[in-house]
Amino acid sequence: MFERLISFIRDQYRTDEAIPLHAPVFTGRERELLLDTIDSTFVSSVGKYVDRFEADIVALTCSPCAVAVMNGTAGLHVALELVGVAPGDLVVTQSLTFVATCNAISYCNAEPLFIDVDRKTLGLSPTALEAWLSEHAFIDDDGDCRTRVGHRRVKACLPMHTFGHPVDIDALITVCERWCLILVEDAAESLGSYYKGRHVGTFGKIGVLSFNGNKIITTGGGGMLLTDEATGRRAKHLTTTAKLPHAYEFVHDAVGYNYRLPNLNAALGCAQLEQLPSFLASKRVLAGRYSEFFKGSDLQFIAEPEGCYANYWLNGVICQDSAQRDALLKSTNDAGVTTRPIWRLMTRLPMFVEALRGPLDNAEWLEERVVNLPSSVLPLGA
Numbered sequence: 001m002f003e004r005l006i007s008f009i010r011d012q013y014r015t016d017e018a019i020p021l022h023a024p025v026f027t028g029r030e031r032e033l034l035l036d037t038i039d040s041t042f043v044s045s046v047g048k049y050v051d052r053f054e055a056d057i058v059a060l061t062c063s064p065c066a067v068a069v070m071n072g073t074a075g076l077h078v079a080l081e082l083v084g085v086a087p088g089d090l091v092v093t094q095s096l097t098f099v100a101t102c103n104a105i106s107y108c109n110a111e112p113l114f115i116d117v118d119r120k121t122l123g124l125s126p127t128a129l130e131a132w133l134s135e136h137a138f139i140d141d142d143g144d145c146r147t148r149v150g151h152r153r154v155k156a157c158l159p160m161h162t163f164g165h166p167v168d169i170d171a172l173i174t175v176c177e178r179w180c181l182i183l184v185e186d187a188a189e190s191l192g193s194y195y196k197g198r199h200v201g202t203f204g205k206i207g208v209l210s211f212n213g214n215k216i217i218t219t220g221g222g223g224m225l226l227t228d229e230a231t232g233r234r235a236k237h238l239t240t241t242a243k244l245p246h247a248y249e250f251v252h253d254a255v256g257y258n259y260r261l262p263n264l265n266a267a268l269g270c271a272q273l274e275q276l277p278s279f280l281a282s283k284r285v286l287a288g289r290y291s292e293f294f295k296g297s298d299l300q301f302i303a304e305p306e307g308c309y310a311n312y313w314l315n316g317v318i319c320q321d322s323a324q325r326d327a328l329l330k331s332t333n334d335a336g337v338t339t340r341p342i343w344r345l346m347t348r349l350p351m352f353v354e355a356l357r358g359p360l361d362n363a364e365w366l367e368e369r370v371v372n373l374p375s376s377v378l379p380l381g382a
């Protein structure tokens with residue numbers, strides 16, 4: 001089976017060389033726009049491509065406002081601060097996630113509250129969240145959600161759309177509204193993914209995209225906040241060191257951050273975004289081929305949830321057990337075909353091992369079984 005899979009992947013990418021997990025593709029106007037930026041001398045956080053990139057993301061996602069930042073983690077940090085997460089607060093999130101999700105919570109001197117995921121979405125489970133809150137939390141006289149033990153405030157809910165597959169947003173919104181939690185979406189992996197026809201990252205108070213080098217489009221490093229116009233203005237202010245407009249004076253009215261995306265990176269993003277439709281089409285073709293390949297096998301292909309349109313940023317399979325997972329990882333990587341296990345659960349990392357949590361049965365089950373497969377955009381004509 002593994003030899004057949006290796007051969008199948010090599011056929012998709014038409015190479016006998018090493019195959020990465022997800023490599024960027026620069027076949028558009030990247031060089032042209034980058035040279036234009038260099039010639040303009042506006043290579044830092046001010047320039048026409050920053051404004052254009054934000055406008056293009058607004059047009060794509062139908063978000064009222066988009067604010068470009070230097071990476072997705074910075075975006076998550078600012079997003080949590082903007083919704084009022086304060087030192088000592090708890091933020092609901094999933095243990096099956098990339099560490100940046102939880103790092104951003106820690107930057108606010110808050111702590112994660114880990115809730116289980118759904119197997120069908122790989123994302124935060126509304127059912128598990130409702131069950132934990134019903135048993136362990138209450139709404140106080142000020143309308144805040146607090147834990148029964150210690151009366152700690154649970155301020156926000158931060159789900160991640162894993163590998164570009166949307167979480168069960170409708171049900172999650174219902175739980176968050178019932179328990180007075182502010183929804184912030186970690187949509188880092190999900191540019192081009194839709195839940196019931198609406199772009200992910202636009203359901204919560206704020207959503208955050210990432211344009212890291214391994215994402216579906218890249219700015220080298222970069223991120224974007226999706227939010228309403230008023231919150232967007234505040235986000236832009238805080239991410240430009242909270243500097244007040246003035247012809248020549250340096251006046252700052254808050255502790256701000258130097259988080260704005262440079263114009264040079266935004267130019268790359270603009271050129272990449274022009275190719276997003278073809279990238280999405282290619283990745284969905286590849287996902288369809290993987291799905292067909294694994295039919296009837298003992299490996300389960302991870303398909304988009306019902307009613308959703310996923311970007312299939314990373315394709316994945318669910319193995320029967322950890323032994324099969326390890327065998328698959330060794331066989332493919334030894335053959336120069338890059339595969340990776342899903343992330344180690346955050347609750348196993350030393351900085352979060354003592355964090356508050358509910359049962360994590362699904363997260364633990366998936367941790368032992370999920371393997372990501374090469375998912376780069378296919379070569380032209382493949």
